[in-house]
Amino acid sequence: MAEPLLDIEAAREQVLAAVRPLTPEPVELTAALGRVLAEEVASEGALPPFDASAMDGFAVLAGAAAELEVVGESRAGRPADRALRSGEAVRISTGAVVPEDAEAVVPVERTESVDGPGPAQRGRERVRVPERSPGDHIRRAGEDVMAGELVLSAGVRLGPAEVAVLASLGRPQLLCGPRPRVAILVTGDELVEPGTPLGPGQVRDANAFALAAQAERAGARVVWRALVPDDLEATVAALAEALEIADAVCVSGGVSVGPHDHVKPALAHLRVGERFWGVALRPGKPTWFGLRDHTLVFGLPGNPVSAMVTFQLFARPALERLAGAIEPARARTVAVLDESVPRHLLRDQAVRCSVTVGPDGWHVRPTGPQGSHVLTSMLRADALALVPAGEGEIPAGDRVDVELLR
Numbered sequence: 001m002a003e004p005l006l007d008i009e010a011a012r013e014q015v016l017a018a019v020r021p022l023t024p025e026p027v028e029l030t031a032a033l034g035r036v037l038a039e040e041v042a043s044e045g046a047l048p049p050f051d052a053s054a055m056d057g058f059a060v061l062a063g064a065a066a067e068l069e070v071v072g073e074s075r076a077g078r079p080a081d082r083a084l085r086s087g088e089a090v091r092i093s094t095g096a097v098v099p100e101d102a103e104a105v106v107p108v109e110r111t112e113s114v115d116g117p118g119p120a121q122r123g124r125e126r127v128r129v130p131e132r133s134p135g136d137h138i139r140r141a142g143e144d145v146m147a148g149e150l151v152l153s154a155g156v157r158l159g160p161a162e163v164a165v166l167a168s169l170g171r172p173q174l175l176c177g178p179r180p181r182v183a184i185l186v187t188g189d190e191l192v193e194p195g196t197p198l199g200p201g202q203v204r205d206a207n208a209f210a211l212a213a214q215a216e217r218a219g220a221r222v223v224w225r226a227l228v229p230d231d232l233e234a235t236v237a238a239l240a241e242a243l244e245i246a247d248a249v250c251v252s253g254g255v256s257v258g259p260h261d262h263v264k265p266a267l268a269h270l271r272v273g274e275r276f277w278g279v280a281l282r283p284g285k286p287t288w289f290g291l292r293d294h295t296l297v298f299g300l301p302g303n304p305v306s307a308m309v310t311f312q313l314f315a316r317p318a319l320e321r322l323a324g325a326i327e328p329a330r331a332r333t334v335a336v337l338d339e340s341v342p343r344h345l346l347r348d349q350a351v352r353c354s355v356t357v358g359p360d361g362w363h364v365r366p367t368g369p370q371g372s373h374v375l376t377s378m379l380r381a382d383a384l385a386l387v388p389a390g391e392g393e394i395p396a397g398d399r400v401d402v403e404l405l406r
């Protein structure tokens with residue numbers, strides 16, 4: 001780490017520049033939530049597909065108040081069987097086709113049904129309607145989407161609204177980016193699984209759980225998890241397997257230069273090319289990134305908070321880009337700091353903060369002690385405040401950049 005360390009943005013750009021999006025695959029609309037669209041979607045027809053009534057009532061000609069004969073009905077999905085003529089009204093439901101030659105719809109609550117004036121009209125339904133103008137209460141064909149219009153672009157993540165629009169466009173299947181396959185390795189002789197009692201000097205593995213959860217949240221599929229001892233051969237074997245089955249490998253711990261840190265030598269042995277090692281970031285300085293062919297490898301620090309923060313800042317955008325996202329979700333905003341934060345002279349800091357909303361917008365407050373081993377500082381952390389390196393402190397009341405976590 002003799003060279004000046006990359007800052008957060010530069011490291012993130014290096015990661016994103018190295019990502020080659022995965023080949024798209026067809027996905028059923030029912031399984032498309034959260035996937036990244038990999039095609040341009042244009043509408044074949046118009047939406048609504050026909051002039052439709054916006055109300056329950058009567059389809060009529062425009063004009064002055066009048067008494068009209070009810071000659072038929074247009075229901076949703078069952079249009080009237082003939083055009084409308086002068087002196088007539090057609091009963092109509094919301095969403096039903098406006099009959100040919102009808103000019104307006106009168107809502108039922110503004111009408112009055114009347115008896116016919118004499119024996120000849122008995123049994124025929126008549127209705128009194130007020131004055132109305134052309135187009136009243138009619139939803140025109142194409143008001144929502146016109147035929148041929150581009151509605152969704154490749155690279156957007158499909159949420160409930162996108163899924164609903166795709167259904168209304170009649171698309172049962174889409175081309176989407178695959179869910180990237182992620183392998184997660186945690187290294188450390190001291191680590192034990194939850195459920196196992198702690199022996200002397202042991203700690204429970206948190207990172208495999210943290211990183212798997214974060215990967216799932218990012219839309220990826222965790223295909224392998226392994227707990228690897230601090231041993232070069234075991235580290236090489238585990239990484240070799242991970243490289244075979246994953247699009248991205250996240251390995252935590254053992255990435256520094258201590259006598260029991262074997263990740264870097266193992267990666268070198270496996271010909272994973274280093275792109276950077278070290279980011280001017282706290283927590284998260286000893287972060288390593290490299291590639292073998294198109295497989296991404298993130299060597300993340302062992303301290304659980306550092307592992308989670310560096311995953312959020314570097315691995316998550318990479319997974320989104322692998323899936324084809326154009327602009328990896330960067331829920332960035334600016335918030336008022338409610339508590340002063342000392343700056344670090346050389347490193348930017350990612351300060352875990354809770355978020356509240358005040359009359360002047362968003363506010364953030366650190367969740368408590370910020371040590372990289374204080375995993376509970378991630379609880380109630382809605383955001384990372386990104387505090388630039390420098391002298392002194394950022395006083396309470398100043399605005400800082402924040403990256404939202406949920």
Ligand code: AMP
Binds near residue numbers: 188190191207301302
């Ligand atoms: P390392 O980066 O391997 O030097 O680890 C730094 C610190 O993080 C040590 O205190 C480790 O015990 C701790 N640590 C490493 N991996 C994990 C893990 N998977 N879960 C919890 N703590 C870990």
Ligand code: MG
Binds near residue numbers: 189230253254
């Ligand atoms: Mg270790």
